[in-house]
Amino acid sequence: MNSLQHLCYTSNATRPLTPVDLERLLVSARVFNGTQGVTGVLLHHDGSFLQYLEGPTDGLQRVYQRIQESPLHTDLFELLGGWLDERVFPEWQMGSTRVAESTVLSLRHASWQMLSNPYGHHPILSPGLLLLRAHFGFLQSSV
Numbered sequence: 001m002n003s004l005q006h007l008c009y010t011s012n013a014t015r016p017l018t019p020v021d022l023e024r025l026l027v028s029a030r031v032f033n034g035t036q037g038v039t040g041v042l043l044h045h046d047g048s049f050l051q052y053l054e055g056p057t058d059g060l061q062r063v064y065q066r067i068q069e070s071p072l073h074t075d076l077f078e079l080l081g082g083w084l085d086e087r088v089f090p091e092w093q094m095g096s097t098r099v100a101e102s103t104v105l106s107l108r109h110a111s112w113q114m115l116s117n118p119y120g121h122h123p124i125l126s127p128g129l130l131l132l133r134a135h136f137g138f139l140q141s142s143v
């Protein structure tokens with residue numbers, strides 16, 4: 001059995017990352033995530049990261065292990081983790097966008113835990129996920 005899970009974390013860069021560093025990171029991430037069926041988004045502001053990922057449990061664990069082992073960032077803090085019946089954002093490939101500092105701050109302080117929906121199959125999106133979707137919109141810009 002290989003169910004779906006999602007997770008969201010924040011972290012801080014260990015050194016200033018140039019657009020080229022970020023592009024390299026994203027290319028590598030997109031290739032690996034693609035092999036694992038993992039999708040999501042990465043928001044950043046001056047070395048503060050917030051990444052949302054969803055995919056099959058095994059693939060998500062492999063991706064998160066690479067993320068945890070990356071020397072490019074530190075202070076990983078999980079905002080959300082759990083099981084899913086189906087992807088919340090199936091259209092999100094690993095897009096990335098630079099956002100305002102206030103966006104990272106408001107996302108960091110939002111409530112992230114999902115609520116089960118007594119009236120239907122789809123989960124009720126947590127305020128954090130709703131904010132993330134509002135800020136990320138349908139942009140799939142790079143770096």
Ligand SMILES: Cc1cc2nc3c(=O)[nH]c(=O)nc-3n(C[C@H](O)[C@H](O)[C@H](O)COP(=O)(O)O)c2cc1C
Pocket residue numbers: 011024025026028029030032033042049051063066067069070072073094
């Ligand atoms: C903020 C951040 C997000 C990352 N996201 C991913 C990811 O989604 N998937 C992945 O495989 N690796 C991710 N990584 C890890 C790096 O992509 C990877 O360790 C680095 O690019 C080295 O890749 P390489 O082994 O191909 O040289 C992330 C690293 C950081 C700092």
